[in-house]
Amino acid sequence: MRKEIRIAGTGGQGIIFAAIVLAEAAGIYENKYVTQIQSYGPEARGGASKADIIISDQPIYFPQTQELDILVCLSQQSLDEYVKKLKEKGTLFIDSYYCKNFNKEKIKTYAFPFSLVAKEKLGRELFANIILLGSLARFTKIVSIESLKKAISHRVAPQFLAINEKALMLGYEIDQL
Amino acid sequence: MKEEIKNYLRLDERFPHILCPGCGIGTIANILIRTFNELNLDKNNICLVSGIGCSSRIPGYIDCDTFHTLHGRAIPCAIGVKLARPYLKVIIIGGDGDILAIGLSHFIHAARRNIDLTVIIVNNYNYGMTGGQVSPTTPKGKFTYTTPYGNLEEEFNIYEISKSAGAIFFARSTTYHVTHLKKVLKKALTKKGFSVVEILSQCPTLYGRLNRLGDAVKMLEEFKNRTIDISLIKEPGEIPSDKIIIGILLDREREEYCEKYERLRKAINEKRD
C-alpha cells in the first residue's frame, strides 16, 4: 500500500514542518517506509510551497508523487494548480478560509477553515498546519493521532508543546466545533 | 655564521638559493631568522605559510614547518593550521601580487576576524617570478612588462587596508633599515591577533631595471632617502608628499578569534552540563 500525500500552500504557513511531522509519525512511530521531499522557490516567505510525503509498507524507490491519494491545500493558488494531480478516488482537504473556489461534487472533500480556527482559538494563524494534521488523522487514518502527538513532542520545543497538542486536538475534532 | 642562526636554516641541499643577485628577499629571510632567535622561538612551534612568488620561496630555506600553498591562498591555509593547532606561531610570507591581488579578500577577512597570524608582505612593486608585471602596489606611471606605456592605475595603501579591515598591528620597514625591520618584526610576532608588516624590497632585476632605478645599492639608498620614521613626525601636515612613512603605524588591541572560539566551546559545554 503506497499512499501519496501533498501538502501545499504559501511559504510561511509551516507546510514543510507539517510534512516532516507527518513523515515522522508514520516512519518512526508506525514503522512505515516514508519519503518526504519538498519543492521550493527562491523566496523564504510568501512564495508557493509544497511538500510531498509517501507512506508505504514496501520500500520506496521513486520518491516523487505521481497521483495523489491525499491533497491538502492551504491556498487557492495551490488548489488550482494541484487538484488535477489528485486520484479520482483521492481525498482533498482545503483551508476554506483561503480557498473559496472549489467544486466539491466530484471529489471527496473536507473543507475546514484551519487558519481561522487557529487564529480564533489559539491566537495565531501559524498553528493551521498542526490543526490540519489532526484532521488528516481523524478523516483519513493515514496515521494515528497518537503517532502525531509523539512526533510533535519530538519536534517542538517543550514550552510550545501544550499549545501544539491543543492545535492537533482542535483538528481532530474540527467537525464538532 | 652563528650557530644559533644556523639552527633555523635548512642547510643541507637547499643552498644556493634561487633569488637574483641584489634581491632584497635574502635580507628579509636573514632578519626573520634573527628575529626568531632573539625572541627565542622554538623552531618546532613555527609554521611558515606562503603562496606563490619570489618571497614565497623563503620558507623553503627555514627549518620549521613550512607550507608552500597555492598562489594567493596562503592566508586561508594558515587559518586552517592555526585553528587546528592554536599553539603554533603561524606566519605568512608573500608578495604584493600574492597577498594584495589574487589573495586580497582572504587578507581583509582574516584581518576582520582577527585571527592570530602575522602577515609579512614583501612589497617589491611588481610580479617578480613571472618576469616583471604590474601589481596592486606598482606606483602610477611606472613601467612593467604589462604597463609598457606606464601604469594607469593607482596603487593600494596597505596600511589603510589593514587598518580598516581590522588588523591590530601594522608596521612598514625596508630592506635598508635592517635593525628597524627586526624591531618591528619582533613587535608583530609578539602581538596576539592579526598583525601586518610591509617590507619595501628592491627588485633590481625587473622593477628597478624597467624604471631605471639603478642597481640594488642605488635602490637601497632610495629607501634610505625617501623614508621617514613615524616617530620623527610631530605634526601630520609636515610630511613631504614624496616621503614614505615607516615604523609602527597601527598598534591596538582586540580580542583574538581562536580565544573567542575556545571560550564559545567552553560556554556551550558548560551549558550542556
Added chain:
Amino acid sequence: MRQLLSGNEATAIGAIKAGIRFFAGYPITPSTEIAEYMARELPKIGGVFIQMEDEIASINAVIGASASGMKAMTATSGPGFSLMQEGIGYACMAEIPCLIVNVQRGGPATGLPTKPSQSDVMQTRWGTHGDHPIVVFYPYNVLESFYLTVKAINTAYFLRVPVILLTDEIIAHMREAVELPEEVEIYQPKRKKKSPEEFLYYSEETIYDSEVAYFGEGYRIHISGLTHREDGFPTNKPEVIKRKLDRLKRKIEDNKEKLWDLEYQDIGAEVCLISYGISARTALEAKYIFEKEEKRALGYIRLKTIWPFPDKPLRALLKSAKKVIVVEMNQGQLINEIERAISPEIEIIGVQRYDGEIITPEEILAVI
C-alpha cells in the same frame, strides 16, 4: 534509534562519526544544511567550524587543518565546486586528505539552485588541471549518505587524497526513516616510527597507508604544490617527476578493487538498466513495474563508486546482456564511460533528462 533524517543531515552525522573535526564552507543551496549542522555540533566536541569568505578560502582552510592533523571537510554545490577545483588539485599533489561533498544542482553557471542534476560527474573526474585520478562515491538514499560519507573519509585518509562525495538536491533534501549505528570503523593514519631527521613526508617506501606527520609535531615538514621529491622540495628531474605522478596514479589504481562498489540485480537478463544516485531509484521502480507487467526479469546495476570507474566489474556483469540503458540526469556523461567499458556488441541507449525534474519510470519503460 530510528530517526527521520535528510541526506544532508545523514552526511553530516556520518562525517562527525568518521572523525571529522574541522569544517570550512560557504553557504550554497542545496548543501547548506551540512554547514549548519557542523556549525552547531563541532564546537560541542572540540572541533572547529568556520564560514569562510568564499569556496576557494574554504577548501584551502580545509587543507591547512587536515595538514595539521584535524580531519577536515567542506560541502558545496556546482558554482562553489567549480571554485574549489584548484584547491582539490593541490590536495592531490600535496597528498592532503579531505572530504568534499558536492550536492549537485542544475547548471552551468548559477543554473537551478533548488533543483537536482547529475551533470557534475565528469567534472569530479576532470575538474582540475593536471593528471591525477580521483575517488568519487555517490549514495542513493539517506542511509547510504551516512555510510558512504564514512567510507569516503576513511578512503581519503588511507590513500592521502581528497575524496568527493557526490549527491544531488533530492538525495540531500529528501527525508527518510533510518537507523544509524552508534559507532563506525574509523581509519587512523599510522603513527610515526621514524625520527624527524629520517622522516620523509612523501617517502617512496609506501604510497598509501603511510606514516604521516602533521604541522606542529616537531617534524618540520615541507608541504608543497610544486612537483616535489620525497622530502617535499621541488624538483625538475624527469625521473623524479614521473615517480611522483605515478605515485598519485598508483594510490588509486592499486586499490581499485577495494574502492569499487556496485549493487546489481538480475544481471542475467537481456536488458540491463545502469544508473546512480537519484536516477537509480527511478530505474529500480521501472524494473519492478516492468517485471510485474511483463513477467520477465530486467537487469539493474547501480554504481556507488563513480570514480575510479568500475569498468572491469561492469564488463563482467554485462557478459550476457544484449542491451543496456543508462539512466542519468544530464546530457549523457557516464554513458560514454560505460560504452568504452563494455563489449561493442551490446546496444547502449541513454535515458537522459536535464530540465530540473527527475526521470520518471515511464520514461525508462518507454525505451525497453
